[in-house]
Amino acid sequence: MNKIEDLKNAVIAGKRKDVERLIHEVIAEGIPPKTIVDDGLVAAMAVVGEKFKNNEIFVPEMLVAGRAMKSALVILEPLLVQAGIKPKYKALIGTVEGDLHDIGKNLVAMMLKGANIEMIDLGTNVPASKFMEAAEQHKPHLILLSALLTTTMPAMKATVEAVRNSSFKNVKVMVGGAPITQTFANEIHADGYSEDAAEAVDVALALLNPA
Amino acid sequence: MKRDYYTSLARSGLRMPIGTHLLLHQQEDVGAVLLDGVRLGKVIEETARCFRTPLGMPLMDLALEKEELLTALHIPAEKIDSFHFDTAPSSQPDFSLTPRMQATCEAIRYVAAQQDLLPIGMAIGPFSFMTKLVADPIMPVFTAGTGVTADEDPEVELVEKTLKLVQGVILSYLREQIAAGAKAIVVCEPAANKVYFSPNQLAESYEIFDRYVMAPNREIKDLLESNGVDLIFHDCGELTDDMVQRFGTLDPAILSLGSSRVLWEDARLISKNTVLYGNLPSKHFYSDATITTRKVSSIAMELVKKMNEIDHPFILGSECDVLSVPKCEATIREKVDAFMSCDCGSIHSLKVA
Numbered sequence: 001m002n003k004i005e006d007l008k009n010a011v012i013a014g015k016r017k018d019v020e021r022l023i024h025e026v027i028a029e030g031i032p033p034k035t036i037v038d039d040g041l042v043a044a045m046a047v048v049g050e051k052f053k054n055n056e057i058f059v060p061e062m063l064v065a066g067r068a069m070k071s072a073l074v075i076l077e078p079l080l081v082q083a084g085i086k087p088k089y090k091a092l093i094g095t096v097e098g099d100l101h102d103i104g105k106n107l108v109a110m111m112l113k114g115a116n117i118e119m120i121d122l123g124t125n126v127p128a129s130k131f132m133e134a135a136e137q138h139k140p141h142l143i144l145l146s147a148l149l150t151t152t153m154p155a156m157k158a159t160v161e162a163v164r165n166s167s168f169k170n171v172k173v174m175v176g177g178a179p180i181t182q183t184f185a186n187e188i189h190a191d192g193y194s195e196d197a198a199e200a201v202d203v204a205l206a207l208l209n210p211a
Numbered sequence: 212m213k214r215d216y217y218t219s220l221a222r223s224g225l226r227m228p229i230g231t232h233l234l235l236h237q238q239e240d241v242g243a244v245l246l247d248g249v250r251l252g253k254v255i256e257e258t259a260r261c262f263r264t265p266l267g268m269p270l271m272d273l274a275l276e277k278e279e280l281l282t283a284l285h286i287p288a289e290k291i292d293s294f295h296f297d298t299a300p301s302s303q304p305d306f307s308l309t310p311r312m313q314a315t316c317e318a319i320r321y322v323a324a325q326q327d328l329l330p331i332g333m334a335i336g337p338f339s340f341m342t343k344l345v346a347d348p349i350m351p352v353f354t355a356g357t358g359v360t361a362d363e364d365p366e367v368e369l370v371e372k373t374l375k376l377v378q379g380v381i382l383s384y385l386r387e388q389i390a391a392g393a394k395a396i397v398v399c400e401p402a403a404n405k406v407y408f409s410p411n412q413l414a415e416s417y418e419i420f421d422r423y424v425m426a427p428n429r430e431i432k433d434l435l436e437s438n439g440v441d442l443i444f445h446d447c448g449e450l451t452d453d454m455v456q457r458f459g460t461l462d463p464a465i466l467s468l469g470s471s472r473v474l475w476e477d478a479r480l481i482s483k484n485t486v487l488y489g490n491l492p493s494k495h496f497y498s499d500a501t502i503t504t505r506k507v508s509s510i511a512m513e514l515v516k517k518m519n520e521i522d523h524p525f526i527l528g529s530e531c532d533v534l535s536v537p538k539c540e541a542t543i544r545e546k547v548d549a550f551m552s553c554d555c556g557s558i559h560s561l562k563v564a
Contacts, residue, residue, distance in 0.1 A: 183500035
């Protein structure tokens with residue numbers, strides 16, 4: 001398992017070339033893909049999340065680690081598909097209508113992908129109707145809404161309402177973004193709120209696996 | 212303007228929100244106003260009079276320059292908002308002011324004709340502008356900070372070419388606003404912050420920050436100075452002390468910072484020739500549950516008291532432009548009025564020197 005530990009550390013450090021080399025090595029050693037994902041990649045991103053929460057690393061380092069993780073997944077994906085291994089949960093994410101900001105959304109998507117949740121990224125300026133169309137198509141377990149402008153917060157409320165008034169009313173909805181607060185999340189009847197991308201993983205997993 | 216114009220305003224106890232968006236959205240036909248320079252100028256005038264300030268603060272719209280650039284590059288209008296470069300054009304296209312920009316310049320002319328108001332223009336800062344044109348700017352900025360050059364990395368090359376390209380747009384628009392009569396310019400660099408620049412990397416060297424943020428902004432400062440126009444520098448992002456100190460070296464007349472900063476501590480980082488502005492948490496004014504009116508007054512009073520104690524020129528205000536949020540207008544306005552009227556200093560009527 002040393003190579004798995006090396007892989008994990010390389011992801012944490014964001015050393016993409018090392019990650020790509022190590023992925024091939026662990027595959028060649030016959031380590032099961034699920035073990036590689038769980039003990040190598042997901043474990044690495046959990047450490048990245050903790051370091052971010054503790055202010056040991058910042059957004060750029062998170063992104064570098066995320067990119068390294070993604071490069072590993074690209075190599076691993078055919079094996080995962082072949083073995084019928086897929087993430088247990090699926091989530092939609094997007095920045096709400098009228099808002100073009102995406103850094104927070106992209107970070108959250110990356111961290112949740114690192115937690116082995118399948119992410120469908122709808123992009124920015126996403127009207128409620130497009131969230132609903134995507135829900136129809138993908139049947140997600142979780143919908144995540146991002147907003148950076150206070151002026152687009154009504155659109156966030158409208159999207160939550162659209163979900164609650166649809167056949168997806170029991171899908172969990174999480175919200176986040178600079179002007180968003182737990183209070184606002186409660187007001188619009190979102191199921192969860194996270195202050196940053198690292199916390200988003202904890203909140204998402206808690207919503208998807210209630211105790 | 213002479214620098215003591217601003218320090219005198221500060222010492223008189225002036226307080227004001229960046230409030231043009233609020234009053235603009237009281238209009239029935241906001242879209243039409245934005246394209247009508249005289250009407251837009253009247254909104255700026257009304258905002259200044261409403262909040263008893265001689266500073267004719269423009270609307271903080273940071274999308275105008277992107278529209279101008281991409282229009283010049285023949286990108287369809289409906290794609291402009293979300294457009295990102297795959298490769299940056301290596302030559303500057305021919306720019307012409309968009310209708311919104313023309314209206315902004317006309318509004319400056321209108322405000323300039325009001326004898327007691329200071330006409331102020333606005334531009335997005337070059338680094339922040341670049342981030343709107345590159346899909347993933349954070350990674351290449353970080354990579355460049357490790358010493359990787361544009362020749363070695365196409366993403367770094369894209370960032371650097373885009374920075375060069377946007378500078379041309381900004382300088383061109385600034386010249387138009389100066390020609391329209393702007394006596395000061397607000398340069399907004401909200402992306403020059405700890406999200407885009409890792410403090411861990413900066414702890415080793417600020418070279419990348421200096422190269423990507425400070426150098427282009429110095430060029431802007433030089434342009435303004437050579438035209439006798441003052442710089443008002445705005446960055447409401449999360450910053451390091453060294454970032455604030457560096458902004459101070461641009462010698463802005465006013466430095467406007469976000470609510471994450473402790474202004475009385477930031478005062479030790481910059482010259483007393485620079486007025487500090489801000490930094491009430493106006494991004495949360497929309498919600499009484501998040502921040503009450505009473506709390507806003509309390510924060511305002513503490514801010515004024517502490518700034519008076521350290522004797523640094525200071526104008527009490529909002530951390531950014533106060534956006535009008537549908538169905539929250541009254542809540543927001545109540546908090547603005549609260550800090551405008553709380554018992555922490557007097558306001559004098561002033562004439563533009």
